[in-house]
Amino acid sequence: MHFTINGQRHEADVDLRTSLLDLCREHLGLTGSKKGCDHGQCGACTMLVNGRRINACLSLAVMHQDDEIVTIEGLGQVGNLHPLQDAFVRHDGYQCGYCTPGQICSAVGMLDEQKKGWPSYVSESLTDSELTDAEISERMSGNICRCAAYPNIVDAIREVAGKGDRQPVLEAAKEIGA
Amino acid sequence: MDAAAVPSGLADPGTDRGGGLLGRPIDRVDGLSKVTGGAPYAFERAPKGAAVAAIVGAPVGAGRVVAIDVAAAAALPGVLAVIVDDPRMPAGQASSGALPQQGTDRIFHYGQPVAIVVAESQQVANEAAALVRVEVTPATGRFDPRGEPVIDEPRIGFLPPVEMGDVDAAMADAAVTVDATYTTPVHFPAALEPHATTAWWDGDRLTLRSSNQVIGAARKTVARALGIEAERVRVLAPYVGGGFGGKTGVGAEAILAAIAAERVGRPVKVALPRRQVAYMTHHRSDTVQRIRLGTDTDGRLRAIAHESVVAQNDQGRFLEPVPFGTLPLYAGEARRFTTGLVRVDLPETGAVRAPGEAVGTFAVECGMDELAERLGINPLELRRINEPPVDPTTGKRFSTRRMIDCYDEGARRFGWPERVPDPGSVREGEWLIGIGMAAALRGNFTVEAQARVVLDEGGRARVECDMTDIGTGTYTILAQVAGEMLGLGLDRVDVVIGDTDLPPTAGSGGSFGANSSASAVVLACEDIRAELARRMNAAPEELAFENGCVRAGGRETPLADLVRGEPIVGRGHTKPGKETEATSQASHGAQFCEVAVNAVTGEVRVRRMLGVFDIGRVLNAKTARSQAIGGMAWGLAYALHEDGVVDVRDGRFVNPDFAEYHVATNADVPQLEAWFVEQVDASANPAGAKGVGELGISGAGAAVVNAIYNATGVRVRDMPVTLDKLLPGLPAV
Numbered sequence: 001m002h003f004t005i006n007g008q009r010h011e012a013d014v015d016l017r018t019s020l021l022d023l024c025r026e027h028l029g030l031t032g033s034k035k036g037c038d039h040g041q042c043g044a045c046t047m048l049v050n051g052r053r054i055n056a057c058l059s060l061a062v063m064h065q066d067d068e069i070v071t072i073e074g075l076g077q078v079g080n081l082h083p084l085q086d087a088f089v090r091h092d093g094y095q096c097g098y099c100t101p102g103q104i105c106s107a108v109g110m111l112d113e114q115k116k117g118w119p120s121y122v123s124e125s126l127t128d129s130e131l132t133d134a135e136i137s138e139r140m141s142g143n144i145c146r147c148a149a150y151p152n153i154v155d156a157i158r159e160v161a162g163k164g165d166r167q168p169v170l171e172a173a174k175e176i177g178a
Numbered sequence: 179m180d181a182a183a184v185p186s187g188l189a190d191p192g193t194d195r196g197g198g199l200l201g202r203p204i205d206r207v208d209g210l211s212k213v214t215g216g217a218p219y220a221f222e223r224a225p226k227g228a229a230v231a232a233i234v235g236a237p238v239g240a241g242r243v244v245a246i247d248v249a250a251a252a253a254l255p256g257v258l259a260v261i262v263d264d265p266r267m268p269a270g271q272a273s274s275g276a277l278p279q280q281g282t283d284r285i286f287h288y289g290q291p292v293a294i295v296v297a298e299s300q301q302v303a304n305e306a307a308a309l310v311r312v313e314v315t316p317a318t319g320r321f322d323p324r325g326e327p328v329i330d331e332p333r334i335g336f337l338p339p340v341e342m343g344d345v346d347a348a349m350a351d352a353a354v355t356v357d358a359t360y361t362t363p364v365h366f367p368a369a370l371e372p373h374a375t376t377a378w379w380d381g382d383r384l385t386l387r388s389s390n391q392v393i394g395a396a397r398k399t400v401a402r403a404l405g406i407e408a409e410r411v412r413v414l415a416p417y418v419g420g421g422f423g424g425k426t427g428v429g430a431e432a433i434l435a436a437i438a439a440e441r442v443g444r445p446v447k448v449a450l451p452r453r454q455v456a457y458m459t460h461h462r463s464d465t466v467q468r469i470r471l472g473t474d475t476d477g478r479l480r481a482i483a484h485e486s487v488v489a490q491n492d493q494g495r496f497l498e499p500v501p502f503g504t505l506p507l508y509a510g511e512a513r514r515f516t517t518g519l520v521r522v523d524l525p526e527t528g529a530v531r532a533p534g535e536a537v538g539t540f541a542v543e544c545g546m547d548e549l550a551e552r553l554g555i556n557p558l559e560l561r562r563i564n565e566p567p568v569d570p571t572t573g574k575r576f577s578t579r580r581m582i583d584c585y586d587e588g589a590r591r592f593g594w595p596e597r598v599p600d601p602g603s604v605r606e607g608e609w610l611i612g613i614g615m616a617a618a619l620r621g622n623f624t625v626e627a628q629a630r631v632v633l634d635e636g637g638r639a640r641v642e643c644d645m646t647d648i649g650t651g652t653y654t655i656l657a658q659v660a661g662e663m664l665g666l667g668l669d670r671v672d673v674v675i676g677d678t679d680l681p682p683t684a685g686s687g688g689s690f691g692a693n694s695s696a697s698a699v700v701l702a703c704e705d706i707r708a709e710l711a712r713r714m715n716a717a718p719e720e721l722a723f724e725n726g727c728v729r730a731g732g733r734e735t736p737l738a739d740l741v742r743g744e745p746i747v748g749r750g751h752t753k754p755g756k757e758t759e760a761t762s763q764a765s766h767g768a769q770f771c772e773v774a775v776n777a778v779t780g781e782v783r784v785r786r787m788l789g790v791f792d793i794g795r796v797l798n799a800k801t802a803r804s805q806a807i808g809g810m811a812w813g814l815a816y817a818l819h820e821d822g823v824v825d826v827r828d829g830r831f832v833n834p835d836f837a838e839y840h841v842a843t844n845a846d847v848p849q850l851e852a853w854f855v856e857q858v859d860a861s862a863n864p865a866g867a868k869g870v871g872e873l874g875i876s877g878a879g880a881a882v883v884n885a886i887y888n889a890t891g892v893r894v895r896d897m898p899v900t901l902d903k904l905l906p907g908l909p910a911v
Contacts, residue, residue, distance in 0.1 A: 015299055015301045015302070017301040018299075018301060022300065022301075025222075026299070026300070030215075031215070031218070031222040031223070032214070032215015032216065033215065034219070034370075034371070034419070035221075035372075035449065036370045036371065036372070036452070036836075037452040037835060037836050038451060038452065039452065039835065039836075039837065041452070041835060041836035041837045042370060042836050044370055071215070072213075072214065072215035073214070073215050076213075076214065077214055078210050078211075078214055078216070081210075081213070081214070085213040085214060086213075088209075088213045089205050089206065089209035089210065089213055090205055092205070092206065092800050092801065092803075092804045094209075094212055094213075094649070095420070095649030095650070095651075095801075095804055095805070095808060096369070096370070096371070096417075096418065096419045096420040096421075096648055096649030097208070097211075097212030097213075097217050097417065097419070097649065098219065098369075098370045098371040098419030098420060099370050100212050100213055101213075101215045104213060122845075133849070134845075136844075137844040137845045137847075138844075138845045140844045141843040141844045141845040141846075143844070144370065144836060144841060144843060145370070145844075146368055146369055146370045146420050146422070146841055147370075147420060147649050147804075147808045148807065148808040148810075148811030148812060148815075148842055148847060149804060149807075149808065150811065150842070150843075150844045150847040151807055151847065151848075151849045151850050152804060152807075153844065154844070154849070
């Protein structure tokens with residue numbers, strides 16, 4: 001079979017049960033995407049498939065022969081960082097780093113979803129949402145960070161989204177309904 | 179340390195730091211590797227030809243293994259071996275303190291490893307593992323800790339019972355008392371990287387890439403378990419995807435991987451599936467804690483008792499030291515602190531982030547809140563009244579203790595004086611609003627550590643030790659220390675850690691990692707400075723280091739010019755000494771929280787949390803803050819969500835994965851504020867730093883629970899505070 005990952009064509013002969021995540025990690029040497037649960041619960045394996053974020057552990061490799069797949073390695077490299085990668089470093093949006101590739105890929109997908117007008121659980125409007133801290137937190141809640149770098153992750157994403165400084169704490173809290 | 183002394187190379191943070199690096203909020207030096215996916219963890223960069231393994235767990239919670247039928251598994255194409263008979267196979271995790279039973283047929287708990295399957299791929303290994311048939315003779319298990327007899331003197335653990343004065347008599351005489359029992363649930367460390375090991379043999383030498391916090395101890399432990407000399411084992415852990423205590427020992431998977439690699443003659447890698455992590459590694463015990471507090475009418479404590487019961491299985495030696503943080507926390511003449519034990523047939527309990535304080539502060543700090551209300555005294559004032567001048571249990575002086583400053587600074591920043599004391603009286607629409615606070619305290623440990631610093635002919639420094647970076651910032655902090663001591667920018671300092679071929683440290687655990695390894699690096703740099711002073715014909719204290727140059731008596735020389743061909747090797751060795759023995763050492767803090775509780779649904783939202791912490795010298799303001807807020811988020815989740823549930827019928831966990839065991843997600847955690855009251859603790863260690871990684875969780879959960887009480891008037895003593903426990907007591911909508 002052949003796959004297009006980070007703009008490069010790869011050939012691989014895989015067991016039909018191989019997930020997209022294991023294809024990248026075990027067959028193609030792309031170990032940037034992480035396996036935290038293998039059950040779609042933690043988000044560490046998040047990749048972009050045709051521009052949309054997915055849990056690569058929940059998707060079989062054989063389903064993706066004609067897809068454009070982007071992993072953390074394709075998003076940016078040392079010397080040529082994606083703005084989110086740069087922002088995560090400056091805002092300390094991680095500690096152990098294991099969830100980080102998934103967080104960053106997820107944030108890329110999330111920002112695009114929001115830009116296209118997709119609502120989230122906390123959106124006031126179903127067609128038009130402002131990217132508040134509450135929106136960022138809600139939309140990023142599929143990516144677990146056990147080190148709990150969440151406040152810094154929100155800071156990094158907000159900056160890249162061009163939303164300026166941190167909101168006053170209480171204002172942000174009230175947006176989530178409390 | 180033998181003497182309280184600040185090394186000459188480290189500026190006092192109160193003074194102008196000039197071009198110094200230490201303490202500054204510098205970005206992590208390993209950050210680029212983490213955000214680009216290049217950082218290699220234990221299951222990555224395996225040698226060519228590595229086989230993949232899956233572990234089979236015991237199908238019952240108690241009994242004996244009678245037979246294991248491997249025929250179907252072994253016959254599957256792609257299976258290399260199914261191992262059930264190696265006498266070194268461990269029945270649990272191992273530590274430097276004790277090995278598990280090996281080659282036993284006894285089942286200590288559900289999911290205990292009984293076989294390992296090695297195959298060409300994970301898919302085949304998993305399928306084969308499912309085909310292994312384990313025949314057992316089941317026994318009646320002790321699966322409900324609350325149903326088992328309490329052993330009052332367990333003779334395990336490190337914290338002996340404390341009895342001072344007559345607590346019963348003091349309670350009887352007290353004007354105001356609290357006598358309440360609190361419970362906390364099973365707590366999973368749940369690092370996002372599962373326990374994983376890649377093992378390979380070169381002749382009779384074994385190398386393990388393992389997800390482990392303390393690789394120096396792991397090396398010796400693995401060697402003992404396999405019956406070989408430690409010199410033949412090398413453990414590598416350049417990146418560890420979180421530990422939280424769960425990776426302090428050696429998981430069964432590491433020893434099984436070594437056995438499997440030997441059997442198949444190829445490298446073998448194994449990563450535990452998420453559910454197996456819960457069974458094959460340790461968790462924090464559930465706890466039952468009785469708090470008794472008795473005061474005069476003015477709020478002065480006369481009696482303080484913290485009596486607890488925790489669980490352990492028949493193999494485990496660890497005993498959650500529940501009252502440990504309470505020992506030095508408050509004054510009071512009559513004192514009683516105990517930890518009872520129940521033996522169970524469940525997976526092992528062990529050290530999870532802030533063993534003792536993480537759970538102990540729930541009880542004692544909620545108890546203090548209850549006491550304050552009975553006394554009609556502000557909770558913060560009650561704590562101030564009972565601030566002890568010396569350690570009230572040992573009588574030792576405190577090395578540094580800035581608790582009062584933490585209370586004051588926290589109260590000011592948070593707006594504590596605006597608190598409305600009457601519970602349930604602040605409302606915004608359908609939300610009940612409340613605030614709460616708690617003290618934070620975590621014992622400070624000084625441990626032995628060594629480091630080597632090599633200054634090469636190019637004027638670059640390389641720091642080497644077997645310390646790990648589990649997300650705590652070790653790479654960055656050690657680079658900052660060496661850079662500060664030798665006047666080098668971070669671009670001229672390399673840090674090599676996570677390899678047992680390097681000088682030994684105690685690794686990451688107990689919040690001793692950064693301060694101990696940083697101290698060893700300080701001493702190694704002092705060694706280099708002394709040699710440079712000789713070459714400059716100057717006294718070490720005359721030397722000034724800046725921009726890669728050293729100045730003495732009006733002369734300035736590039737470091738590289740002083741090296742002269744051979745690198746200069748500095749060695750540092752730090753260990754606890756007289757000063758450690760003479761003082762009572764801890765990190766301190768004050769936690770504040772505001773919650774909103776929905777009057778209709780009982781849903782709790784944490785609106786804001788603020789902590790002020792006394793951690794001695796701040797080594798890196800950015801990574802220290804990250805650790806502090808991470809700990810606070812742990813406290814939040816422990817108070818509201820995390821709840822490991824045991825099925826008492828069969829000893830299985832009901833919720834051993836991220837779908838059912840709810841750690842904090844992004845939407846649960848508001849912007850958290852952490853501030854530091856910085857004071858170099860010269861008694862603690864040469865770096866003057868105290869622990870930070872575990873302090874943030876201490877007291878944080880109690881602040882949440884106390885805020886919930888202030889919001890609603892409902893006092894929940896059984897953690898976590900889920901809405902079913904709140905709903906019956908909520909005021910009318």
